[in-house]
Amino acid sequence: MTSSKITMPEGMENIVHAVKAHCEDDLMDKFIDCPSDEDRVNLIWKQRPFQEILTLEPEYNAKSSTDASMYRQKGNKYFQKKAYLSAIGEYSKSIINAPSKTTIGSENELPLAFANRSAALYHFKKYQLSLVDIEAALEYNYPDDMAYKLYDRQGKCYLQLERPKEALESFKKAEESLGKAKLEEKYLEIWRKNLKSEMAKTSDMKEKDLSPNDEDPKKIKAPALAHLGNETHPNASRALRVGSTPEKGRQILADQDICLGEVLMVDQPITSVLFQDHHASRCYHCFQRCLAPFPCFETSSVIFCSRECRDKAWNTYQKYEYQYAAVLDANFCGKIGQLALRMLLECNLEGVLEFVRGLDKTGDVDDMEKVGLDKEGKYCSDYRSLYHMKTHADERKPDDLFELAVMSAFLLKVLDDSGFLRQENNTYNSARDMKSLGGLLLRNIQLILCNAFPIHQMRRPDNFQEPDPEEIGIGLFPTAALLNHSCNPEAIVCYYGNKAVVRAIRDIDKNEEISIAYGVTFYDDEELSRRHQLKETHFFHCTCKACLEGWPMWLEMDQNQPDWLCEACGSILLSDKIEDNKFAKCKKCSHRQNLEDAINKLAVSHDRYSTAMAEAMGGRIENALPELMEHLDLQQRYIDQPWRDFTACQVAIKHCFQILGNKREA
Numbered sequence: 001m002t003s004s005k006i007t008m009p010e011g012m013e014n015i016v017h018a019v020k021a022h023c024e025d026d027l028m029d030k031f032i033d034c035p036s037d038e039d040r041v042n043l044i045w046k047q048r049p050f051q052e053i054l055t056l057e058p059e060y061n062a063k064s065s066t067d068a069s070m071y072r073q074k075g076n077k078y079f080q081k082k083a084y085l086s087a088i089g090e091y092s093k094s095i096i097n098a099p100s101k102t103t104i105g106s107e108n109e110l111p112l113a114f115a116n117r118s119a120a121l122y123h124f125k126k127y128q129l130s131l132v133d134i135e136a137a138l139e140y141n142y143p144d145d146m147a148y149k150l151y152d153r154q155g156k157c158y159l160q161l162e163r164p165k166e167a168l169e170s171f172k173k174a175e176e177s178l179g180k181a182k183l184e185e186k187y188l189e190i191w192r193k194n195l196k197s198e199m200a201k202t203s204d205m206k207e208k209d210l211s212p213n214d215e216d217p218k219k220i221k222a223p224a225l226a227h228l229g230n231e232t233h234p235n236a237s238r239a240l241r242v243g244s245t246p247e248k249g250r251q252i253l254a255d256q257d258i259c260l261g262e263v264l265m266v267d268q269p270i271t272s273v274l275f276q277d278h279h280a281s282r283c284y285h286c287f288q289r290c291l292a293p294f295p296c297f298e299t300s301s302v303i304f305c306s307r308e309c310r311d312k313a314w315n316t317y318q319k320y321e322y323q324y325a326a327v328l329d330a331n332f333c334g335k336i337g338q339l340a341l342r343m344l345l346e347c348n349l350e351g352v353l354e355f356v357r358g359l360d361k362t363g364d365v366d367d368m369e370k371v372g373l374d375k376e377g378k379y380c381s382d383y384r385s386l387y388h389m390k391t392h393a394d395e396r397k398p399d400d401l402f403e404l405a406v407m408s409a410f411l412l413k414v415l416d417d418s419g420f421l422r423q424e425n426n427t428y429n430s431a432r433d434m435k436s437l438g439g440l441l442l443r444n445i446q447l448i449l450c451n452a453f454p455i456h457q458m459r460r461p462d463n464f465q466e467p468d469p470e471e472i473g474i475g476l477f478p479t480a481a482l483l484n485h486s487c488n489p490e491a492i493v494c495y496y497g498n499k500a501v502v503r504a505i506r507d508i509d510k511n512e513e514i515s516i517a518y519g520v521t522f523y524d525d526e527e528l529s530r531r532h533q534l535k536e537t538h539f540f541h542c543t544c545k546a547c548l549e550g551w552p553m554w555l556e557m558d559q560n561q562p563d564w565l566c567e568a569c570g571s572i573l574l575s576d577k578i579e580d581n582k583f584a585k586c587k588k589c590s591h592r593q594n595l596e597d598a599i600n601k602l603a604v605s606h607d608r609y610s611t612a613m614a615e616a617m618g619g620r621i622e623n624a625l626p627e628l629m630e631h632l633d634l635q636q637r638y639i640d641q642p643w644r645d646f647t648a649c650q651v652a653i654k655h656c657f658q659i660l661g662n663k664r665e666a
Contacts, residue, residue: 012333015053016406022049031405032398037446038439040401044409045438054410056417058323061301068098068109075116084124091117092293097300100140110295111142115150121292127157129216129292136294136307148177148191155198162208164201171199218289219305220661222496226262233379235267235479240514242369242482249390250369250482251513258508260636261629261653264491265479265502270382271346272455272475272498273339274302276329281665284318285309287455287473287498289665298322317345320418327414333407335474339452340444341411343476344437347383349423355383356436372478385478391446392539408442415441448474450538451481455495457662464617467655472662473498486515486544487522487530488551488641492654494661503657505650506636515544522546523554523647551642563640564598566591572640598638605631609649616656625656 020027027047034040044050075090094113118133134154142150155170175195178188227238239262241255258264274284282289283305284296293303294310299322304310321328321342328338344352372385379385393401415421415437421430452474459468477500480493490508493516494501508514518538520530527547534542545551552558564573564584568591573584582596612627632649639646 011327012337012403012407012410015410016403018053019044019047019050019406022053023047028398028402031402036439037393037405037408037442038435040405041408041412041438041442042435044405045412045434050406050409054413056324056327056413059326060299060322061325063099063298063300064097065099065109067300068094068113070094071097072109072113072116075113075120079116079120082123084120087120088117088124088292091120092303096293096295096303098295100295100297108141111137111140114140115142115146117292118150118153122153122157125160126217126291127160131157132307133292144177144180145182148174148181151177152191152195152198159198159201159205162205164203164205164207167205168199168202171195171202216288216291216305218291220288220496222266222499222501223263225266226258226264232373232377233479235265235379235381237262237264240264243513244369248484250371251484252482252515254508254510254512254514257510258504258514260504260507260633262504263501264504264514265500267477267480267500267502268381269475269477269498269500270386271339271342272473273335273342274473274498275335275471278472279303282472283309283497285313285498287495287662296322299325301325316348317342320345320415320420324414324418333411335454335471336445336448336452337407337411339448339474339476340408340441341414343383343386343444344415344440345420349420352383352437352440353433355387356433356440379479381478386447386451386476386481387443389447389451389481390539391443392450393446395539396446404445405442408438408445411441412438448476452476453480453493453500455498455500455662456658457495457664458659459664461659461663462619464613464619464652464655464659467659467663469658470664475500480516483514483516485518485534485538485540485542486513486546487517487520487525487542488544488546489517489521490514491516492657494657496661501661505654505657506632522551522642523557523651526553527551546642554644554647557642557644557647559644562643564593564595565638565640567593567598567637602634602638605634606645613652616652621656621659625653628653628656 023044024030024047027043031040031043034043071090071094075087075094078084078087078090091113094109095117098110098113100110114133114137118130118137121127121130121133131154134150134157137150138147151170151174155167155174158164158167158170175192178191181188181191183191225237229238230236230240233240233242236252239254239256239258241253242250243253244250272287274282274287278287279302282303283293284302285304286309288305290303290305293305294307296302296304296310296318297314301322304313321338327333328341333341347355371388372379374380374384396404412434416434453476454471455473455475456469457472459470461467475498480500480502483491483502490504490506490512491502491514492505494503502516504514518534520533522530525533527550531542531547534540565571566573566586566589569586569589571586571588573593574587582594584593584595585591586593608627609631612624612631616624616628628649632646632653635643635646635649641647
């Protein structure tokens with residue numbers, strides 16, 4: 001999860017200093033006396049110097065026909081050399097930079113770039129993607145006199161995909177379009193003859209479903225839940241349930257025995273933000289990589305993996321955000337400001353206002369396990385599931401809270417200037433609702449600090465021992481946010497695009513709590529250090545087993561003799577009950593265990609583990625993972641933690657799971 005420790009970005013820090021310098025002398029005293037988030041932000045918003053300091057001007061990277069033409073010409077040169085992948089890259093840059101609408105007297109670059117990329121994709125044998133580009137070129141008014149080429153290519157794509165009915169229709173359109181072609185009669189006749197030949201190929205061809213090989217090769221698919229059908233939390237496995245305690249609040253518990261490797265959650269974020277450094281390489285909306293990106297309507301700074309992602313982003317948040325891209329970047333809002341703003345933008349104004357106005361009419365939910373559930377008993381995948389999560393406002397230092405309130409007022413200014421508050425048919429009331437929205441923004445920021453997840457990719461996926469996760473974005477995951485922390489976690493969160501996938505990294509018994517690590521683990525971080533960090537950033541004193549029992553870090557673990565577990569009941573076998581270093585009798589269940597047999601099994605398994613590690617370090621993750629999991633499965637049956645080999649194998653499995661998700665391109 002993210003850290004609650006405040007690190008104000010440089011641009012915002014300057015605004016905070018300016019507000020303190022130019023506003024009332026007793027502003028801080030008044031701020032401390034404010035009883036609510038609404039009052040805190042409203043106090044700053046009403047300061048005249050604040051309004052004078054903040055004059056926002058739209059600033060973003062606009063599109064350019066000149067740049068689009070330049071990239072398209074580069075693509076043509078690669079295409080002529082049959083360097084199709086390089087051509088696709090240059091044509092994509094042309095598409096991203098080409099204006100959606102052209103001015104009088106300028107050539108419409110967008111349909112030309114789409115058409116050219118469709119040709120490169122066809123030769124690169126990505127027929128489904130080529131079809132998408134052909135449709136886009138036609139939609140953006142590709143010249144009528146050249147349309148026959150597109151319909152012909154469309155028909156050939158359908159032939160390759162074994163979809164004869166659609167192929168025949170496309171060839172007929174190509175034949176019809178020849179009437180507008182600017183070709184000499186002899187060339188027209190050649191085209192007609194070739195089209196007749198292509199049409200003949202469709203007569204005996206059987207229809208075939210879309211093959212996965214025809215999809216974008218850069219996209220990765222998240223694994224499916226191990227057990228579908230959770231009645232209250234659809235993004236969680238049926239093997240999980242929500243419980244609660246006065247000390248921890250809500251928690252995730254195993255509702256049945258869970259095996260190592262099971263997918264426990266596949267959580268879609270309520271909202272997420274891709275960091276600026278990755279705008280050119282990943283979809284702005286779903287964070288997927290893509291071979292043939294789709295353009296934004298207005299800016300050349302971001303890409304989308306599909307028309308669907310582009311349209312969804314534009315219709316909810318991007319049409320308000322894009323013009324203020326410069327002030328929403330890390331220099332002003334850090335990693336949390338834009339996410340706090342987008343939480344409101346993605347709700348739509350009327351939905352936000354309805355929610356805010358209804359807060360006073362609903363009391364607190366007495367049953368913690370029902371918080372976030374709708375009338376049908378389903379967990380809400382929207383703002384309602386997050387609102388009641390902890391913000392720890394009362395535990396924050398006044399100076400920290402003041403800085404967050406200034407950021408909230410700044411975001412409220414962006415919200416006001418963007419046009420979001422002036423949508424048609426809304427019931428927005430500036431005097432009443434501006435104060436409420438400011439309070440929501442401050443609450444959002446605090447929710448993010450305590451509950452948001454940094455979304456990672458593996459920076460060095462080819463270096464198995466140190467794949468080096470790096471943050472590419474941040475997201476709010478309503479179901480995964482219910483997972484508490486342990487320094488010896490039962491599960492790990494991996495990312496596929498902007499989806500969070502939670503997987504078990506050991507066997508979990510029924511009724512056992514399932515936890516993840518909030519950035520610190522017992523084997524990497526000294527106990528006092530990690531407890532201090534968790535107290536500073538998440539406001540709790542860790543009482544996990546590793547902390548309570550003072551488990552040693554990696555290098556300090558004893559490798560001489562493990563604590564053996566009874567294979568029958570899982571209890572620790574006492575050393576004074578071991579006979580001739582061979583047999584041990586369990587004090588709890590009286591089972592007599594052959595330790596020599598267990599040692600031999602572990603030795604054989606360790607040899608396979610060593611081979612699997614070599615496979616993993618060679619990049620063959622799918623080959624290595626089953627053997628690694630089998631070795632850990634055997635260890636957790638016979639050996640109690642902490643044990644260095646156990647931890648090493650578990651970390652290797654975690655790396656496998658992570659590398660199967662998001663990773664940087666080579």
